[in-house]
Amino acid sequence: MDRSEEWHVSRRGVLVGGSATAATMSLNNADARQPLPQVREAIAEVTLSVNGQPRRFKTDTRTTLLDALREELKLTGTKKGCDHGQCGACTVLVDGVRINSCLTLAVMHDGDKVTTIEGLGTPDQLHPMQRAFVKHDGYQCGYCTPGQICSAVAMLDEIAAGVPSHVTDDLSAKPQLSNAELRERMSGNICRCGAYSNIAEAITEVAEAKA
Ligand code: FES
Numbered sequence: 377m378d379r380s381e382e383w384h385v386s387r388r389g390v391l392v393g394g395s396a397t398a399a400t401m402s403l404n405n406a407d408a409r410q411p412l413p414q415v416r417e418a419i420a421e422v423t424l425s426v427n428g429q430p431r432r433f434k435t436d437t438r439t440t441l442l443d444a445l446r447e448e449l450k451l452t453g454t455k456k457g458c459d460h461g462q463c464g465a466c467t468v469l470v471d472g473v474r475i476n477s478c479l480t481l482a483v484m485h486d487g488d489k490v491t492t493i494e495g496l497g498t499p500d501q502l503h504p505m506q507r508a509f510v511k512h513d514g515y516q517c518g519y520c521t522p523g524q525i526c527s528a529v530a531m532l533d534e535i536a537a538g539v540p541s542h543v544t545d546d547l548s549a550k551p552q553l554s555n556a557e558l559r560e561r562m563s564g565n566i567c568r569c570g571a572y573s574n575i576a577e578a579i580t581e582v583a584e585a586k587a
């Protein structure tokens with residue numbers, strides 16, 4: 377085939393393609409002029425028992441429990457690390473069970489009992505786990521510490537209740553707090569400062585005191 381004809385066809389194809397692109401852009405521009413759909417706020421009233429106190433507040437139904445605690449109730453002990461369920465900084469207890477509060481909506485917990493780090497102990501009367509963290513230097517910057525402590529408290533209750541973990545060998549026996557069990561069960565709580573060995577010492581001391 378004559379090379380000039382090949383070029384001719386290609387050039388025409390480019391021109392056709394260019395026109396189609398221009399038409400699409402013009403349509404997109406027309407779309408952009410359309411008013412955006414109105415986003416309707418959905419506000420709900422939520423009642424929680426937080427650290428033993430009834431707390432009632434109105435919030436957008438899309439508010440996470442973490443944001444409700446920090447923004448609506450001003451309980452800033454619970455920390456926002458990743459906001460994606462990956463770091464454990466936001467761990468609180470709901471009806472005694474630890475959860476990542478960034479992964480759940482406040483409206484889903486209407487009527488539930490929530491315990492945050494502020495409800496475990498006070499500066500004058502620390503919870504044994506808080507005291508052990510201080511004694512064993514279980515923190516550096518302290519950002520992960522509220523989540524670590526809430527998680528550790530619930531984790532010891534899980535073991536006492538016989539809840540197995542991924543590393544439990546014998547599912548018919550009561551789990552024991554071995555080093556492997558402790559590290560597996562606390563693996564959802566990340567510490568960027570790397571205070572893990574001191575955290576493990578603190579938890580072990582509390583577990584032994586309870587035994
Ligand atoms: S902030 Fe919830 S898991 Fe990281």
Ligand code: FES
Nearest residue numbers: 516518567568569
């Ligand atoms: S003490 Fe700093 S992140 Fe754990």
